[in-house]
Amino acid sequence: MTEIKRHDNRLGLWGWMGGGRWGVERYAYILHRLTGLGILLYFLMHIVVTSLRATGKYVWLKGEFFDQPIFKFGEFLVFVAFAYHALNGIRLVLVELGFAVGKPIEPVYPYRTSLNVQRPLLIVMMVLALVLIAAGGYDFLGLAD
Amino acid sequence: MRETKYWTWHMAAGVVILLLLGLHMFIMHLDGIIPMFAPHGGEGVSKENSLYRDGLLFFTVTYVLLLGVALYHGLYGLRTILFELTLKPAAEKAVSVVLLLAGLGLFGLGAWAAVAAHAIAVAGRG
Numbered sequence: 001m002t003e004i005k006r007h008d009n010r011l012g013l014w015g016w017m018g019g020g021r022w023g024v025e026r027y028a029y030i031l032h033r034l035t036g037l038g039i040l041l042y043f044l045m046h047i048v049v050t051s052l053r054a055t056g057k058y059v060w061l062k063g064e065f066f067d068q069p070i071f072k073f074g075e076f077l078v079f080v081a082f083a084y085h086a087l088n089g090i091r092l093v094l095v096e097l098g099f100a101v102g103k104p105i106e107p108v109y110p111y112r113t114s115l116n117v118q119r120p121l122l123i124v125m126m127v128l129a130l131v132l133i134a135a136g137g138y139d140f141l142g143l144a145d
Numbered sequence: 146m147r148e149t150k151y152w153t154w155h156m157a158a159g160v161v162i163l164l165l166l167g168l169h170m171f172i173m174h175l176d177g178i179i180p181m182f183a184p185h186g187g188e189g190v191s192k193e194n195s196l197y198r199d200g201l202l203f204f205t206v207t208y209v210l211l212l213g214v215a216l217y218h219g220l221y222g223l224r225t226i227l228f229e230l231t232l233k234p235a236a237e238k239a240v241s242v243v244l245l246l247a248g249l250g251l252f253g254l255g256a257w258a259a260v261a262a263h264a265i266a267v268a269g270r271g
Contacts, residue, residue: 008231033226040219047212047251051258053199054265058192079174082166089159096156136174144177 025115028122032088035081042078072140079136087129091121151221158218165211172198199259200266208259216252220244 049066052059060066094100095118102117138144172181176189182204185193198204227240 012230036219036222037226040223043215043219044251047255051254053195054258054261056265058195060190061192075174079170082170086163086167090163093156093159135178136170139175139177142177 023115025118025122028088032085032092035085038081039078039085042074076136076140079140080133083129083132083136087125087132088122091125094121155218155221155225158214158221161214162211162218165207166215168207169211196266199262202263205259205263209256212255212259213252216248220248 049059058064091100100118100121101114105112168181171179172183172189174189176183180186180189182198182201183189183191183194184197185191188194224240224244228237232240
């Protein structure tokens with residue numbers, strides 16, 4: 001069996017924070033990870049909290065523990081994270097499968113980056129995420145009631 | 146090869162989550178704009194509307210499915226991030242085992258709750 005050669009991750013977590021010459025896609029990647037971790041943290045707690053309904057406890061109802069502005073705001077942040085992570089995730093899956101990255105070309109100098117070919121997809125997804133976040137904000141603020 | 150398979154499942158799980166969590170978000174957090182599966186009116190998260198959905202087999206099945214794929218997607222994502230920190234092989238093994246056990250435990254709890262809530266809603270004991 002071939003052994004995979006390991007390379008040290010010298011920068012560790014700090015390596016995430018610099019976009020360097022990767023541009024906006026690198027920051028989209030960092031935000032994808034951060035929103036993913038935030039959603040995961042919420043989700044693990046959400047499983048426990050919503051499981052309480054099997055014992056007759058609905059702790060999110062009016063007058064109960066989670067009916068506080070801070071939790072409502074937190075819930076909105078989770079919604080924002082979901083909207084971003086979902087739309088950016090669609091982009092990542094499409095790019096991973098070879099869509100929206102352009103046709104392969106000969107590597108002739110001056111080299112052309114495929115990032116410019118991918119960028120319209122990023123812009124479209126971010127606009128859709130903003131629309132979703134705006135709709136969520138409208139609902140969270142109670143303007144739709 | 147095995148990691149490629151896990152990564153493919155991670156992406157496939159993401160697509161399933163997109164559909165099921167998308168539906169969940171619309172029901173719970175966009176209910177003021179597009180009310181869905183909330184026949185008792187008011188908020189989608191009200192006790193009456195929660196019991197209505199718990200009583201439908203579709204929701205019990207999709208809750209369990211969403212629980213499983215979301216736990217896999219989330220915990221595998223966390224594992225990927227931790228592995229990028231170049232852990233020692235023994236630490237990688239320990240991380241994998243801990244995340245697997247945590248995932249199985251939470252899946253057991255959530256699946257039990259979904260089935261129990263379905264039974265309560267069907268029996269009208271809510």
